[in-house]
Amino acid sequence: MTTHSLSAGALHADRIAKSFGGLKVFHDVSFTVPAGGLLGVIGPNGAGKTTMINIFSGRLGLTSGQVMLGGTRIDGRSTFEIAMMGLVRSFQHTAIFNGHSVETNLLSALRFSRRDRSVLERLSPLLDQFGLIDNWQRNAEVMPYGLQKMLGLTMALATQPNMLLLDEPAAGLEKSERANIDTYVKFAREEFGCGILLVEHDMEIIKRLCPSVIVLDGGRLIAEGPPTDVLSQPHVINAYLGGSDEEDSDVTH
Amino acid sequence: MNNRVPKSLPAEIRPSLFSGHDWIALAIVCLTFVIPFTSTNPQVLSQTNLILIAATAALGVYIMQRLDLMSFAVPSFMAIGGYTVALLSMKLQLTDVFVLAAAAFLMPALCAIPLGALILRLKGVYFVLVTFVLTEIVQLLLFEAGPITGGSNGLVGMPAVKIFGMELWDNPHVLLTTCGLAFVSFIVTSVFTRWFRSEFAAIETNDVLAESLGLAAWKYKAMAFSVAAGVSGLAGFALVNMLLTAHPSSFAPMSSVNYITYTIVGGKASILGTLIGALLLVSATDYFALSGEMSPGLFGLLIIVVTMVARGGVVGVVSGLLYRLAGQSPPLKNGEQDLGVNGEKGQ
Numbered sequence: 001m002t003t004h005s006l007s008a009g010a011l012h013a014d015r016i017a018k019s020f021g022g023l024k025v026f027h028d029v030s031f032t033v034p035a036g037g038l039l040g041v042i043g044p045n046g047a048g049k050t051t052m053i054n055i056f057s058g059r060l061g062l063t064s065g066q067v068m069l070g071g072t073r074i075d076g077r078s079t080f081e082i083a084m085m086g087l088v089r090s091f092q093h094t095a096i097f098n099g100h101s102v103e104t105n106l107l108s109a110l111r112f113s114r115r116d117r118s119v120l121e122r123l124s125p126l127l128d129q130f131g132l133i134d135n136w137q138r139n140a141e142v143m144p145y146g147l148q149k150m151l152g153l154t155m156a157l158a159t160q161p162n163m164l165l166l167d168e169p170a171a172g173l174e175k176s177e178r179a180n181i182d183t184y185v186k187f188a189r190e191e192f193g194c195g196i197l198l199v200e201h202d203m204e205i206i207k208r209l210c211p212s213v214i215v216l217d218g219g220r221l222i223a224e225g226p227p228t229d230v231l232s233q234p235h236v237i238n239a240y241l242g243g244s245d246e247e248d249s250d251v252t253h
Numbered sequence: 254m255n256n257r258v259p260k261s262l263p264a265e266i267r268p269s270l271f272s273g274h275d276w277i278a279l280a281i282v283c284l285t286f287v288i289p290f291t292s293t294n295p296q297v298l299s300q301t302n303l304i305l306i307a308a309t310a311a312l313g314v315y316i317m318q319r320l321d322l323m324s325f326a327v328p329s330f331m332a333i334g335g336y337t338v339a340l341l342s343m344k345l346q347l348t349d350v351f352v353l354a355a356a357a358f359l360m361p362a363l364c365a366i367p368l369g370a371l372i373l374r375l376k377g378v379y380f381v382l383v384t385f386v387l388t389e390i391v392q393l394l395l396f397e398a399g400p401i402t403g404g405s406n407g408l409v410g411m412p413a414v415k416i417f418g419m420e421l422w423d424n425p426h427v428l429l430t431t432c433g434l435a436f437v438s439f440i441v442t443s444v445f446t447r448w449f450r451s452e453f454a455a456i457e458t459n460d461v462l463a464e465s466l467g468l469a470a471w472k473y474k475a476m477a478f479s480v481a482a483g484v485s486g487l488a489g490f491a492l493v494n495m496l497l498t499a500h501p502s503s504f505a506p507m508s509s510v511n512y513i514t515y516t517i518v519g520g521k522a523s524i525l526g527t528l529i530g531a532l533l534l535v536s537a538t539d540y541f542a543l544s545g546e547m548s549p550g551l552f553g554l555l556i557i558v559v560t561m562v563a564r565g566g567v568v569g570v571v572s573g574l575l576y577r578l579a580g581q582s583p584p585l586k587n588g589e590q591d592l593g594v595n596g597e598k599g600q
C-alpha cells in the first residue's frame with residue numbers, strides 16, 4: 001500500500017497566513033506537494049519555514065487560509081491525529097527520547113504509530129548505513145549529533161507516513177554525513193512512496209534532490225520552480241545576500 | 254557502496270512486564286499479610302498500618318511522576334475515597350469490603366476525569382500550584398458541606414467492614430483490610446505503569462516528539478490522573494477504616510508534601526522507592542516523635558538534600574552500589590544495558 005492517487009495524498013496549502021500577535025510571519029502562501037512528490041523550501045532564517053511545518057503538523061493554528069491533505073482539511077487538528085493520517089514531521093534540532101536506547105526509540109515510533117516490526121526490517125538497510133545498528137543498544141542521548149539526527153529522521157519514517165515534512169535535516173551534520181540525507185530522501189520516496197516537503201539551507205542538497213523549490217522571504221512566497229532557475233533569479237539572490245550568514249549559523253539557530 | 258556485508262537487525266529482546274524492583278516491592282507488600290496473623294503488639298500493628306497507608310497514598314504521586322508531573326492532589330482524592338466509604342457504610346449500611354473498595358477507587362477516579370480535562374494541560378510548577386489549590390478547595394468543602402460530610406466533626410461511628418459477611422473489627426483485622434487495599438493498589442499501579450511504560454516514558458522525556466509520531470498524549474495523561482486518583486481513594490478508605498472516622502484533618506493539604514517526600518527519598522524511578530521511602534520516613538517520624546506541624550518543613554529539607562546529592566533516592570543509591578559491586582553498568586531507563594558510553598543520566 002505505498003502508492004496513492006495524486007489527489008488522495010497531496011498536501012495543499014491554500015493562501016495560508018500566520019501572525020504571532022503583531023508579528024506577521026507570512027501571508028498569502030499557496031503551494032502543493034503532490035502525493036509521492038518532493039518540494040524544496042528555502043528562505044533565510046526567520047522566514048517562517050519552521051512555523052509552516054508546525055502549522056501543517058498541528059502544533060500551531062493558522063491565522064487564515066487552509067491546509068488540505070488529500071481531500072481532508074487538516075489545519076486546526078491535533079498533532080497525533082494528523083500523524084495518524086500519514087503526515088509526519090522531523091525536527092530542526094535533534095528530537096529523540098533521551099536516556100533510551102536506539103532500539104527503544106525506534107520501537108516507540110512503531111508503537112505510537114501502530115506499526116509492527118516488519119517496518120524496521122524494511123528500514124534495516126538505512127539503519128545499517130547510518131550506523132544505527134552498530135549503536136543499537138546505546139543510550140541515544142550520548143551519541144554524536146549526526147547519529148541522533150539520523151535516528152530522529154528514521155523514527156519519522158518508521159511511522160510509514162504518506163507525507164514527510166523535513167525541517168533542515170542536514171543542519172548540524174558534517175559535510176561527510178550529508179550524503180545520508182540524499183539516501184534517506186531517495187529511500188523514503190522509492191521504498192515508501194512518501195511525499196516530502198524538504199526545508200533545507202544546503203543548496204547543494206536542494207539542487208541534487210528537488211525537482212522544484214519555493215522561496216519564502218519577507219513573509220511571502222517570492223519564487224517557485226526548478227532550483228537552478230530559481231537560484232539564478234536576482235531577487236532570490238538578494239534575499240540570500242541579505243542574510244548571507246545562514247549557511248553556517250543554522251547549526252546554532 | 255563498497256562490499257561490506259550489510260548488518261541485519263539484532264533480534265528483539267522483549268523486556269518482561271515487571272522489573273526486579275517491582276517484584277521486590279510486591280513481595281514486601283505481600284509479606285505484610287503475615288503480620289495481622291502473627292502479631293498482637295498494638296505498636297507493630299499500628300506502625301504497619303500507617304506505613305502501608307502512606308505507601309499506598311504515595312502511589313498517587315508515583316503514577317503522576319511517570320509523566321513528569323508533581324501532584325499535590327493526593328489528599329483530595331483520598332478524601333473523596335474515604336468519605337465515600339464512610340457515607341456508604343453509615344447512611345446505606347453497605348459494609349462489604351469489596352463493594353466499598355470498588356466505590357473508594359471508582360468515585361475519585363471518575364471525579365478525576367473532568368478535573369484532568371481542566372488541569373492536565375498544565376506542566377511543571379503550574380500543575381503543582383493547581384493541584385495544591387485543589388486540595389485546599391476539597392478541604393474547605395469538607396468543612397462547609399456539613400449536612401453530607403459532618404463538617405468539622407467529620408463522620409464518626411462507622412460500622413466495621415465485612416468480608417464474606419464476617420466483621421473485620423479488631424486491630425489485626427483492620428490491618429488485614431489495609432494490607433489487602435495496599436496489595437491491590439501496588440498491583441494496579443505496577444501493571445498500569447509498566448504496561449504503558451513506553452508511552453509514559455515518551456511523554457515524560459519529549460511529549461512533542463511523541464505526539465508527532467502519533468501518540469495521543471492526553472489520553473495517557475487522563476488515564477494516569479484517573480488511576481492515581483483511584484489508588485489514592487483506596488488509601489483514603491484504609492485511613493478512614495483505621496480511624497473509624499472520616500475527618501477533614503486526615504486529608505490536610507500539607508500531607509501531600511509527605512507523600513511526595515516518600516517517593517523522592519525512596520527513589521522515584523521505581524515503585525519500590527515509594528514503598529521504601531514510606532517505610533523509612535514513617536518509621537523515622539515515629540522514632541523521633543516528630544510532630545505533625547514540623548514534618549513538612551523537615552521533609553522539604555530532605556527533598557532538597559536528596560535532589561542535590563542522590564537523585565535516585567535510597568533505592569537508586571543502593572542498586573547503584575550493587576551494580577558496582579557486581580562490576581556491571583546500571584540499566585537504561587527501560588531496562589536495557591547501556592553498552593556504549595556509560596553516561597550519568599541526571600534526569
Ligand SMILES: Nc1ncnc2c1ncn2[C@@H]1O[C@H](COP(=O)(O)OP(=O)(O)O)[C@@H](O)[C@H]1O
Pocket residue numbers: 020023025043044045046047048049050051052
Ligand atoms: N511561537 C512563536 N511565538 C512568537 N513568534 C514566533 C514563534 N515561533 C516563531 N516565531 C517567529 O516567527 C518567525 C519565523 O520563525 P521560524 O519559523 O522559526 O523561521 P525559520 O524556520 O524560517 O528560520 C521568527 O521571527 C520567529 O521569531
Ligand SMILES: [Mg+2]
Pocket residue numbers: 049050051092
Ligand atoms: Mg527553522
